[in-house]
Amino acid sequence: TTVVVNGTASHNIPETLWGLMFEDISHSGDGGLYGELLQNRAFQEVTPGTVAALAAWTPVGGASIAVIADSTPLSSALPNALQIIVPDGVAGVGNMGFWGINVNASWTYNASFFFRFPDTLPSSDVTATASLVSASGGTVFASANVSLSPTADWTQVFTTLTPSASAPDTLNNFTVTFKDFSGTINTALFSLFPPTFMGQENGMRADIAQALLDLGPSFFRFPGGNNIEGNTIATRWQWNNTVGPLTSRPGREGTWSYINTDGLGLYEYLVWIELMGMQPIMAIWSGFSLGGQTVANSPDALAPYIEQARQQIEFVVGNTSTPGGALRASLGHPEPFTLNFVEVGNEDQFAPSTYLYRWPAFMNALQPLFPDIRFLATTFIFNPVLGPTPQSYDSHMYDTPDWFAKNSIMYDGFLRNGTTYFEGEYAAISVNPSDLFGTPANGRFTFPTMNGSVGEAAFMMGLERNADIVFAASYAPLLGHVTQNQWTPNLLAFDAGAVIKSTSYYVQQMFSLNRGDAYLPSTRADPSGTLFWSVVQQNAPPAFIIKLANTGADAANVTFQLPAAVKGAARLVQISGNPTDSNTPESPDKVVPVTSSVDAGQDMVVAAPGFSVSVVTVPIA
Ligand SMILES: [NH3+][C@H]1C[C@H](O)[C@@H](O)[C@@H]1CO
Numbered sequence: 276t277t278v279v280v281n282g283t284a285s286h287n288i289p290e291t292l293w294g295l296m297f298e299d300i301s302h303s304g305d306g307g308l309y310g311e312l313l314q315n316r317a318f319q320e321v322t323p324g325t326v327a328a329l330a331a332w333t334p335v336g337g338a339s340i341a342v343i344a345d346s347t348p349l350s351s352a353l354p355n356a357l358q359i360i361v362p363d364g365v366a367g368v369g370n371m372g373f374w375g376i377n378v379n380a381s382w383t384y385n386a387s388f389f390f391r392f393p394d395t396l397p398s399s400d401v402t403a404t405a406s407l408v409s410a411s412g413g414t415v416f417a418s419a420n421v422s423l424s425p426t427a428d429w430t431q432v433f434t435t436l437t438p439s440a441s442a443p444d445t446l447n448n449f450t451v452t453f454k455d456f457s458g459t460i461n462t463a464l465f466s467l468f469p470p471t472f473m474g475q476e477n478g479m480r481a482d483i484a485q486a487l488l489d490l491g492p493s494f495f496r497f498p499g500g501n502n503i504e505g506n507t508i509a510t511r512w513q514w515n516n517t518v519g520p521l522t523s524r525p526g527r528e529g530t531w532s533y534i535n536t537d538g539l540g541l542y543e544y545l546v547w548i549e550l551m552g553m554q555p556i557m558a559i560w561s562g563f564s565l566g567g568q569t570v571a572n573s574p575d576a577l578a579p580y581i582e583q584a585r586q587q588i589e590f591v592v593g594n595t596s597t598p599g600g601a602l603r604a605s606l607g608h609p610e611p612f613t614l615n616f617v618e619v620g621n622e623d624q625f626a627p628s629t630y631l632y633r634w635p636a637f638m639n640a641l642q643p644l645f646p647d648i649r650f651l652a653t654t655f656i657f658n659p660v661l662g663p664t665p666q667s668y669d670s671h672m673y674d675t676p677d678w679f680a681k682n683s684i685m686y687d688g689f690l691r692n693g694t695t696y697f698e699g700e701y702a703a704i705s706v707n708p709s710d711l712f713g714t715p716a717n718g719r720f721t722f723p724t725m726n727g728s729v730g731e732a733a734f735m736m737g738l739e740r741n742a743d744i745v746f747a748a749s750y751a752p753l754l755g756h757v758t759q760n761q762w763t764p765n766l767l768a769f770d771a772g773a774v775i776k777s778t779s780y781y782v783q784q785m786f787s788l789n790r791g792d793a794y795l796p797s798t799r800a801d802p803s804g805t806l807f808w809s810v811v812q813q814n815a816p817p818a819f820i821i822k823l824a825n826t827g828a829d830a831a832n833v834t835f836q837l838p839a840a841v842k843g844a845a846r847l848v849q850i851s852g853n854p855t856d857s858n859t860p861e862s863p864d865k866v867v868p869v870t871s872s873v874d875a876g877q878d879m880v881v882a883a884p885g886f887s888v889s890v891v892t893v894p895i896a
Pocket of ligand 1 (some may be wrong): 296421499500501502621622671701751752762
């Protein structure tokens, strides 16, 4: 195969083209990216007196524990407490973390909890011991004492823990025990944090954040996805419940079957997005919840939700003379955050008839107030026909590897009428086109596979070719706990101790780190074929960047006739494997990219193994 590469660029590559989509699904927030290591740390949204309320907590040394609605609640947002009846001897309570706790001797952990003595006050200070112990109890990796004054008023205590050794596995617990006290003590809002990414307060787990930073992402779509919608209107994501002190955050029933602490809140997201060099694509709730509850088509019904969305945007970009801007400044960020894109809802193609009035209600109220923000519609393109006409749409595609290869041409025929597109969610998820969202036994991927990743690469080349109208694209879902998940495959899998980079993660990285500045048209690939390519020009240092995907089993050589003289050596990054290969917890590095140097030639021959993606950077003379 010979590809003739045009020397005149058809369009620039938008700086936002490759980025991240995030929502709290499969514990990607609580138990994943968010740094808190304790599960059910504040007994949010649980029913006192039930076993479920005690999730992740166990008594130690014969104590008896129960979640109660304290007669003197810690706060209106956190009304529940963990009551511990402590017998003689060493006893207290333990937390298993999010199915494990990573005990690392090089880390200093920050631990804290609230306490009060509800009945008889002790006659003197009580010593509590915070520890990191093996789940078997046999090994104490770290412990520190804190002194509890005899008070009936809620008081927070803090300590640090520095393990004497790293644990051999993550089967470890955090415990708080008493050795010279017996009686009743109420506790609330526990917390155990490892060092966070770039030291952000109430921030992110460093290894996951680093893996995301290593993708070189340009944007971060959040907070959903389904998880912004809520199962009901009452349990929708509400920005104002996610900012300020943790004692003001009630948490909510997320749409992915677990309670969200909202410790990862709007301010934490925005600060972290800035630390990561990304920009937000922020969603506002648009009046529809997944259980079907929809805000009625009347100005009075819609007004409170439009106002809440307005306040959410004002919190992000308002100057400090506005309430939102003043609140943001009080939290430590007086400067407005960057906000160029706001998405109105999520997947409202499932509620098109009401989006017909919800979209204009939000747009007509908000666009005039925030003229520099581009609002994205979340329905199918021009279906329904919305007014005012959306400037941008967010399209989601989940399908087979073959579908993605064949549909690399998806945007080729779109009108160039000023409308731009965000491919906000896409992934090859199954080999079974008649049961895409089925079980692994029926073709669903548990982890991304090589043939899925190559299909995605072919599709992504179509996005580069159409990047004059496609301004952003992100694989979804981004993160998933290895065992506690509601969706697979995910770009990254993780558990309490490990992050597993998938074959699709590497493909995302190969594109994002080699995005180039301008697209060079070239001979068209056969969409029903097995070879797919793109060529971009990089300005600094000057180079042609060739991307080549081989979705077939047979190796192939492709000659690229480049439009200018080249020099020296070319850098080849190549990932290839068997079509069903995945990186898994058992074999996390089964398929990884290999970087090598090849001779540069103006007729550049790229040798593509079966099921491979290659990126060749050829320096321009
Ligand atoms: N159903 C998918 C589409 C929705 O937007 C996401 O929450 C889900 C997983 O990425």
